[in-house]
Amino acid sequence: MMNSSRPDARRNAGPYLYGREASAVAQVLESGQYGHTGVTEEFERRIAAFLGVDDAVAVTSGTAALHTALLVAGVGPGDEVIVPSMTFCATVQAILAVGATPRFIEINPVTLCVDHQLVLEAVTADTAAVIPVLFGGRAVNLGPIHCELEERGIAVIEDAAHAFGSYDGTRHVGATGATLTCFSFGPIKNLTCGQGGVVIPRTSEQADMIRRLRLLGVTQSQTERATTTTYQVDSFGLRYQLSAINAAIGLAQLDHFDSTVETRRRLWCIYRDALGPLEGVTLVDVGPQTAVPHLCQVRVHPRDQVFQEMRSQGIGVGVHYPPNHLQPAFAPWRRALPVTEKAGQEVLSLPFHQHLTEDDIAHVVAVLGRAIETVRAERHIGRLA
Incomplete structure (x- = not known):
């Protein structure tokens, strides 16, 4: 059968580059500093300013963001995490990565998202967290039950992989009071770093913990380690730092x-x-x-x-x-x-x-x-x- 499709209709999704991404990456390569540098920190500051929040912590992917957020929320073995089944498998894999178990719940048939009543009906004595998935970019407002969940020690961790730039009421997603919010900046997201993610903390303590976790539990920054003969590891950690190369792409994307x-x-x-x-x-x-x-x-x-x-x-x-x-x-x-x-x-x-x-x-x-x-x-x- 002859293929009469238009070229841009042949793919389901794809990145859109504005032209500055290549030169931004070239500048990083020319600097000889490819890892976590001031470029990554500038990306974090720009994301926080865009969202209207105090801090943003960049990591290697949206999945890494979810994994880290669950660890920061203290979710672990024996805990249940309420999550819609209609999501990418990465959401569930992050739950399993901390040793918790998923409690799958229904979605609203119109929005394909969870709503507060569906969440409340699913809560058990073992529930430690809820991950509302902001499917397709739509914000999920758990405001009516947010305080109740927190009073019961249940964290609300937004999977906003689809929703960077979306609003919940008058505020950007990420600035609306969830315990933690996770964004993905993968190749086909609305804003791409090539690959990357960000966790939005609510407190400075959470931010400090995320930064330690993403650097293998090391307390000193890369700059601080360069001026001393030793460093200190005071907790479990992972290698989740966003590279300057990826951050440079994200900064160029933010400009547009x-x-x-x-x-x-x-x-x-x-x-x-x-x-x-x-x-x-x-x-x-x-x-x-x-x-x-x-x-x-x-x-x-x-x-x-x-x-x-x-x-x-x-x-x-x-x-x-x-x-x-x-x-x-x-x-x-x-x-x-x-x-x-x-x-x-x-x-x-x-x-x-x-x-x-x-x-x-x-x-x-x-x-x-x-x-x-x-x-x-x-x-x-x-x-x-």
Whole structure:
């Protein structure tokens, strides 16, 4: 079959570079200082200033951010962590990495996020933390129960991997009072470092603990260690420092982030308007007025056949995400989650990145419409046979 897809519709997601990233990396390489340097610290200051928070601690990835946040919150063996099953497996792996167990909960069928009532219903005597996942960029407001959770010793650790730049009310995600907030700056995120992440602490004590953890438990900074014959290790730690190379990419991206926000919101709204006339297709609303959309997803049935038909036409559709409670590795914590399982069978991610044009989006939606018609016709013929 001839592939008539537009080039930028062939991939589901991808980074968008503004042109300064390469020169910023070149400056770091020319300096001969590639590890954690003042460039990384400048990136942390810029992130904190953007979000309107006191501090931000950069680490190697979003997964590292979650792992570190759980350690700082004191979560460990014997503890349960409430988490939606509809998330990338990294969220669950971070829970297992500290020796805790996931308690999978349902999602709101409209937003694909958790809400406060679902969280409260899942709390047990073993609950040590809740990880609300800000799916697709939508903020999750646990304000109605936040104080209650903290009074019971339950940490709220936001998985905001999709939501850098999004707002919760009038404040940026990360500045809204969670115990800790974790961002990812991987290759396809709204802001990329190539690979990286950030933890937003609420207190200076948390910030100090994160900085020790990310440097193998060493108390002295790299600058301080250069002026002494020894150093001190006073706790368990990991090698989670963000390199100056990655931080330089992030700094260049931050210079243009307002443009990123405008473009991603505009593209999402173009999709919304184009998808409106299609029957049997429901757009997952991320709330673009306050969110910086990370995904553009629809719910369609039968999803798997539509997926295959669109891929055969060269359209880079994807699935975010297969429910984790159905994964073999997480089978010990499997429970019935019918809302999540239905979403897991219907959600389809359309190509969404900043290289798309309005014509690309029109093409994707046209192929989606034809794919639905083709699949349904084939199923009708099959029933008659």
